[in-house]
Amino acid sequence: MKARAVVLAVGAVAVFAIGGYAAWQSSWVRSWFARDSENQAEIDRAATAALSNEKPIDPASGSPQWRGASRKGIAPAGSFRTDWDKNPPKQLWRVPIGGGFGSCSVVGGKLYVQDKQGGKERVVCLDAETGKPVWEYAYDAGQAGTDGGFAIGPRATPTVAGNWVYIVGGDGKLLALEVEGSAAKERWRHDLLPEFGAPMPQWGVACSPLLHGDLVIVQPGGKDAAVVAFDRTSGELKWKAGSNPPSYSSPVVASIGGQDTVFAFMGDALVAVRPTDGKVTGSFPWPTRFGGNIATPVVVDEYVFVSRPATR
Secondary structure: OHHHHHHHHHHHHHHHHHHHHHHHOOHHHHHHHHOOOOOHHHHHHHHHOOOOOOOOOOOOOOEOOOOOOOOOOOOOOOOOOOOOOOOOOOOOOOOOOOEOOOOOEEEOOEEEEEEEEOOEEEEEEEEOOOOOEEEEEEEEOOOOOOOHHHOOOOOOOOEEEOOEEEEEOOOOEEEEEEEEOOEEEEEEEEEHHHHOOOOOOOOOOOOOOEEEOOEEEEOOOEOOEOEEEEEOOOOOEEEEEOOOOOOOOOOEEEEEOOEEEEEEEOOOEEEEEEOOOOEEEEEEEOOOHHHOOOOOOEEEOOEEEOOOOOOO
């Protein structure tokens, strides 16, 4: 009798499981569970909201960081040709550099980029009009990530503010450089992973430094130090927040309800941090296979958009 009862129980569970899976494929059934969490009016509002660029590019400020002056990936107003198939752009200059996956910053007629040459990573400054070298700064660097096949160099983009340049290397070194004439001098540095007990991501450290007021903010993904902020001039640690694992994203800041908020897309969640004191004000779980949260959060009005690879 006991064996028969067990068989009947297993059969019932199987029937419910198969039936439940089949029902879940129905958009009608799914709508029962979505009604409490989805608001069509809010969805429509988010879909039509304008993504403004409150920091337009000009010759003085240029594009000083990852995704431009506003960190939103918006080009300035004006003409921009898109008929490249019929009228391709003309190459003005070309300069060979080392390996890396980062982007460029362009400020005041100068272009800034990171690369790796041998056992050293570099920050390279070029004349944006001619490509001629202005200065470079090299420093010892370890392997960028545990996967050697992709460890060809830095992943991040330099952040430029006046005559200061902030960079994060592929192995997690945060450097602050001050430019004097045609030379860059290191003012301070932090080796983020050992300093904050963070693991080395499989594909290296990729966060581009965020400047906010007197702070430079990065996200090493350490214990009690998922997101950290330093004084941008002295390098003094100002606060650390959260215990989320690392990702490959970069933090952004936006005003939500009249309060500035830093959004850091970590390896398992979107974390909201108050920049004045490092208090975590919110967290939205977003686990991804391999901690592969890569995209930079996009803030529109008071909506925050995140995405992940199709393979979770």
